[in-house]
Amino acid sequence: MTITGTHIAYLHTCKRKLWLFARYIRMEHDSETVHQGKLIGEHSYARRSEKYTELEVAGSKIDFYDVGNKVVHEVKKSNKVERAHIAQVLFYLWLLEQEGIDGVTARIEYPKLKETRELEMTAESRQNVTSWVSEARNVIQAENCPPVINKPICRSCSYFEFCYAGEPEMDSEESAS
Numbered sequence: 355m356t357i358t359g360t361h362i363a364y365l366h367t368c369k370r371k372l373w374l375f376a377r378y379i380r381m382e383h384d385s386e387t388v389h390q391g392k393l394i395g396e397h398s399y400a401r402r403s404e405k406y407t408e409l410e411v412a413g414s415k416i417d418f419y420d421v422g423n424k425v426v427h428e429v430k431k432s433n434k435v436e437r438a439h440i441a442q443v444l445f446y447l448w449l450l451e452q453e454g455i456d457g458v459t460a461r462i463e464y465p466k467l468k469e470t471r472e473l474e475m476t477a478e479s480r481q482n483v484t485s486w487v488s489e490a491r492n493v494i495q496a497e498n499c500p501p502v503i504n505k506p507i508c509r510s511c512s513y514f515e516f517c518y519a520g521e522p523e524m525d526s527e528e529s530a531s
């Protein structure tokens with residue numbers, strides 16, 4: 355199966371989410387989190403969109419690619435820098451390399467944090483991406499759905515009701531951690 359940036363991000367967020375998503379099990383998601391994320395994305399790039407091209411590489415869509423400067427841009431609504439974001443973007447750089455486009459760097463912008471993270475491909479990240487791809491494949495191919503992770507992130511996940519229907523309330527200590 356083709357591994358995409360979304361798969362890599364979910365691998366770093368929740369393996370159960372990755373497994374469900376890869377099986378095309380989708381839940382309606384109209385949460386404020388997603389809406390807000392979209393608004394931040396649209397607003398932050400509204401005046402800059404002309405500079406960027408939308409790129410589709412091996413099933414992954416890169417929304418903002420600066421062809422002239424060879425930079426992948428991502429904008430994240432999160433109020434913290436997350437491993438999943440970094441992994442997803444490194445995966446894009448790796449994909450581009452696989453297509454013979456070398457020397458691409460990436461910039462992840464966090465408008466809420468007023469912070470920018472610059473990334474480039476290194477031998478170590480190249481190795482990491484390769485292992486994430488095979489790990490994602492293993493998770494997806496597993497016969498059984500991975501267990502729920504019972505973490506605060508579940509509250510804003512589209513699979514929340516699916517995962518916790520009929521379950522006792524999440525542990526409040528876990529929720530607060």
Ligand code: SF4
Pocket residue numbers: 367368369370371501502503504505507508509511512513514515517
């Ligand atoms: S609700 Fe939690 S356990 Fe279920 S898929 Fe989402 S993040 Fe994973």
